[in-house]
Amino acid sequence: MILAIGAGITLVLLLASGNARRKLSSAIPPAMRPMYADDELEGNHLERLMTWGVVLTLFFAIFLPAYWLREPIRAQDKQEGLFARDYSSGEALYAANCTECHGADARGGAALSPYGSDAWPAPNLLNIVSRYEDSRVVTDIRDHIETTLHRGRPGTPMPTWGTNYGGPMTDFQIEAITDWLLVNQEGDATEASPAVNAETGEAVSxxxxxxxxxxxxxxxxxxxxxxxxxxxxxxxxxxxxxxxxxxxxxxxxxxxxxxxxxxxxxxxxxxxxxxxxxxxxxxxxxxxxxxxxxxxxxxxxxxxxxxVEQPAGDEAEADAEADSDSDSTEV
Ligand code: HEC
Ligand code: HEC
Missing domain, CATH: 1.10.760.10 (Cytochrome c-like domain)
Incomplete structure (x- = not known):
């Protein structure tokens, strides 16, 4: 837009100056044509040229930076579009693969223990950043999530997802889920401590x-x-x-x-x-x-x-609303 206006103005100026000179000249050969008198050349004419010079300089001084200032915004719009696509595919992947254990809202749930005892808690994934905030072991939370997804947690119900480790998900899909989880983090992760009884406030034995x-x-x-x-x-x-x-x-x-x-x-x-x-x-x-x-x-x-052989459990089922029986036989 701005670029087109600039080009237009320049073109008009060029044509106008060309016309003016042509009118003076017609029959006389170029070298013999009368020119401006010295007075006029150094006065009026010079001033006019200089004014145009200043105008054009100002124009470019303002126009170019304005153009470049907009550039990052344009690039960002583009990137946001890509991110939105990634985000919704992460959301869909989560819904299709993770809800049975981590809950529909990703705030945690339960898995069947492969060892037949109680339900195995599946952690809240929306407070994962704040949970590991001061950790000496986990210093890069994105890496922690992606590695956990790629490999799963051997010995626990958390399955392996990465194709490198025999799971069903590509790197791109794992990144998309990770993006989705990271965007949805909730700052404050205060939950009742499992070491204190939430109702009575007493210490758990x-x-x-x-x-x-x-x-x-x-x-x-x-x-x-x-x-x-x-x-x-x-x-x-x-x-x-x-x-x-x-x-x-x-x-x-x-x-x-x-x-x-x-x-x-x-x-x-x-x-x-x-x-x-x-x-x-x-x-x-x-x-x-x-x-x-x-x-x-x-x-x-x-x-x-x-x-461990489990006598037909009553409490195990109470905790594990997870309905899949497949998990209990695998691993
Ligand atoms: C069969 C149940 C099950 C499914 C399905 C499952 N998880 Fe898990 N996940 C678990 C359990 C149980 C743990 C905790 C393991 C442990 O005790 O360390 C876990 C741990 C995790 C952790 C580590 C959390 C932490 O605090 O370090 C992440 C991240 C995670 N799961 C993400 C996912 C995602 C994303 C999906 C879907 C692609 C998924 N899980 C599917 C059961 C499951
Ligand atoms: C996710 C599974 C898991 C959970 C949950 C777990 N542990 Fe462990 N624990 C292990 C493993 C695996 C080892 C051995 C690690 C190794 O090879 O060094 C271990 C080692 C230990 C050791 C060292 C044993 C030795 O002889 O050196 C102690 C003590 C221990 N755990 C106590 C606990 C207590 C108490 C809890 C509950 C607060 C707990 N563990 C919860 C998996 C677990």
Missing amino acids: GEDLYQQNCARCHGTELQGIVGPSLIGVTDRHSDETILGILQNGISIQPGNIMPPWQEAYMYPDSRFDDDALSRIIDYLHEAQPSTLPDDALQYQTPGVGEP
Whole structure:
């Protein structure tokens, strides 16, 4: 637009000056034509030329920057269009693949545990940024989400999605879901702490904390499932060491990860304060059998993942409104 007006003005000026000169001249050869007198050349004429020079300079000085100032806005419009397309495909992919466990609104839900015990909580995905905000382990949240999607979480119900790992989703689809999740993050992730009873405000007992949060990996009797047997753990380690393990998580064998309980694993930061963790450790002492098996003092190799037979469960179903029975047989 502006460009066209500029070109038009320049053209008119050029034509006008050409005409004026042609009128003076007709028959006389160019070299003999009368020219402006010195007075006129250095006065009027010079001034006129200079005025036009200034006008044109001003015109370009204003027009060009104005044009370039608009350029980023134009580019951004274009990019927003692309992003909107990405966003809605992320939303659709989420709805088709993730709602059964993470909930229709992505605020968390439950999965069937592959080990037959209780329902396995599937975390809220809309507070994931704030949950990992101060984490020393997860420093790049986009990378964390994409890696989790690509690989899944072996040993948990979270499936593998990336084609590289045998899943059904392309890199592009995983990026689109990640974009959608990141755009929808809710700043404040205050949820009731699982270490405090929401109704009575009382501290949850060490036993309940263990059964609700640890049993799904270590077994209701400490016998070990994806996580190692914890029978003998209080003889293998001092309470201080166990506290450290619980605070920070541990991964001795590659691929075997014990999540850090103070680093926003499933819950917003510091939801298991040292007090709650100490109650769990007290319970680990209480729950030891009276006679330890011979190998109890050695490190217990985790991850054999032998499914625990579950007597037709009542409470398991209450929690897991997830209807799929396929998950319980896989992994
Ligand atoms: C069969 C149930 C199930 C399905 C389907 C599922 N998830 Fe998960 N997801 C889980 C569980 C359970 C966990 C927690 C695993 C654990 O205990 O560490 C999890 C963990 C995650 C995490 C890590 C969260 C954190 O706090 O670190 C992300 C991200 C995630 N899921 C995204 C997705 C997305 C996106 C989809 C859809 C493409 C999806 N999940 C489908 C069950 C599921
Ligand atoms: C997602 C599964 C999972 C959950 C949930 C889990 N753990 Fe673990 N835990 C593991 C794995 C796997 C290891 C072994 C990691 C390794 O190889 O270093 C482990 C290791 C441990 C150890 C060290 C054992 C040793 O002998 O060195 C302790 C103690 C422990 N967990 C306690 C707990 C407690 C208490 C909870 C609940 C607050 C809990 N775990 C929840 C998977 C889990």
